[in-house]
Amino acid sequence: MRLNRDFYIRNTILVARDLLGKILVRKEGKKLYKGIIVETEAYINSKDQGAHFSKGLTDRTRIIDEVGGHIYIYNIYGMYQLFNIVTEKKGVHGAVLLRAIEPIEGIEEMYKNRYKMEFNNPPRRKLINMSNGPAKLVMAMNISKNEFYGADLVTDNRIWVEDAPKLSLDQIARSKRINIDYAEIGRDYLLRFYVKDNPYVSK
Template sequence: MPVRIPRTFFDRPTLRVARELLGARLVRLHEGQRLSGRIVEVEAYIGQDDRASHARMGPTLRNAAMFGPPGHAYVYLIYGVHTCLNLVTEEEGFPAAILVRALEPVEGIEQQQRWRGNVPLRNLARGPGRLCRALGIDRSFNGVDLCSETSTLWVEFDRHYADEAIACSPRIGVRGDETAIRAPWRFFVADSPWVSGSATFNRGSVHPCPTTSP
């Protein structure tokens, strides 16, 4: 039986957690059925000094989950249209989270297709808004404890990817050209057809993978 990833996993430096989440399986339980996908792309948002983070202006009602304990979900609405899922990391009080950007579909694909309007399989969960729609994740999941045995959303260990299979790049969709904001805090499975972004961007902007943050 697969087991939920425990809170101790999330209660660690965010870049390490982000790297190790690649290959893990995100599971949503819906009416007794498992809907899931393998995480193939993530982005790290670390601390109040991260100019791209929602936590940059300090704690607010919206970003409260980022300041809360690790192992919880931070879910928000973007552009008035799409939902994004983050997994909160590091000790309570320190605002950090990992944006889940793409999944390789694994279980309950038919239900996911229904929620997605029968788009091509490749686009089922390729992008942060798309994967939320595929798994039926809305803002009612904000603050949910992924490590509680009673929640209907969690993460399991699944595949392991060697370092050579992993690539890094600047985060997608963040504005500004300061070096700090361009930190290569996006991790993805190189050459996976399931990651978002264009092939040329994914190949052309690859950085060495960082292991420590400022």
């Protein structure tokens, strides 16, 4: 079952936590890719200097004004794109960054997307490296800003999130977010969530 609007329009931190264990599904023609979401980060209100929208929206971030469930993708470091899910009601700003997934279906195709190489008995190291980071999972699932900026996970037929049993709190760990040391207010917030002991969680 696809997650519906009600899931996404809640408090951003709850959405970030509850996305753990859910299944990100990407359909590309006849190919189907699925991965368990194992790591997320919440970006919250205007006091959170780590959030791109802390000083108001720009052309890059305009979609964050939309109702929860829309996709916010942005370019970073010239060569990468990061995937976020807009949260909260329309007009309330919040987003969740997906930082890692555990591939469970379409693995060989995802491997080709990721490495531009045939899947041929690869070492475990390379399987883990397929999607254990925010830009890596975007490459594995062949998601691009051009095609997916502003798409709606509640209605789109190329991408959505499937429900799965809720994880227990003792399966979930929490920490500071990665690489936002520049944010004097916000860098110490415990807004990164990940599945304990899952090998696909980023290093």
